[in-house]
Amino acid sequence: MARGECVALIGRNGSGKSTLLQIITGTVSPSSGEVHVNGRVAALLELGSGFNPEFTGLENVYLNASLLGIGRSELEAKLDDILAFADIGDFVHQPVKTYSSGMVVRLGLRGAGADRS
Numbered sequence: 001m002a003r004g005e006c007v008a009l010i011g012r013n014g015s016g017k018s019t020l021l022q023i024i025t026g027t028v029s030p031s032s033g034e035v036h037v038n039g040r041v042a043a044l045l046e047l048g049s050g051f052n053p054e055f056t057g058l059e060n061v062y063l064n065a066s067l068l069g070i071g072r073s074e075l076e077a078k079l080d081d082i083l084a085f086a087d088i089g090d091f092v093h094q095p096v097k098t099y100s101s102g103m104v105v106r107l108g109l110r111g112a113g114a115d116r117s
Contacts, residue, residue, distance in 0.1 A: 009021070013100040013102055013103060014100045017102070018100070018101035018102065019101075023035055024037060024041060025041050026041070050064065051064075051096045051104060051107075051108065052096070053095060053096050053097035054095055054096075054097065055095065055096060056092065056093050056094060056095055056096070057086070057088060057091065057092040057093070057094070057096055057099070057103075057107050058092045058093060060096055060107070061075070061079070061082060061107065062075065082107075085106065085109070086103070086106040086107040087106060088103050088106065088107060091103060092107075
């Protein structure tokens with residue numbers, strides 16, 4: 001690749017996109033094969049990293065809202081928008097530990113307080 005070129009990773013939830021990116025950045029080692037990087041690569045901390053993996057997505061949204069000082073009525077007014085953005089459907093009622101990293105990021109990105117105005 002030439003300097004400034006971009007690559008897109010496209011795939012279904014759980015297909016390994018984030019794992020590949022973690023291998024490229026060096027935060028995870030591959031179980032086989034090699035990765036060579038020519039240049040600098042920086043990794044951002046994942047959104048949603050403070051989620052409790054045992055709690056459902058919905059429970060984590062409420063927990064994070066309370067930690068940020070967002071009242072229940074304020075959160076409930078935004079909840080439909082948060083869930084629509086996260087686009088995880090009924091998974092919102094499953095433990096976060098069952099989510100792909102993309103699902104966690106979408107919930108964390110728009111979760112309690114991310115768009116607080």
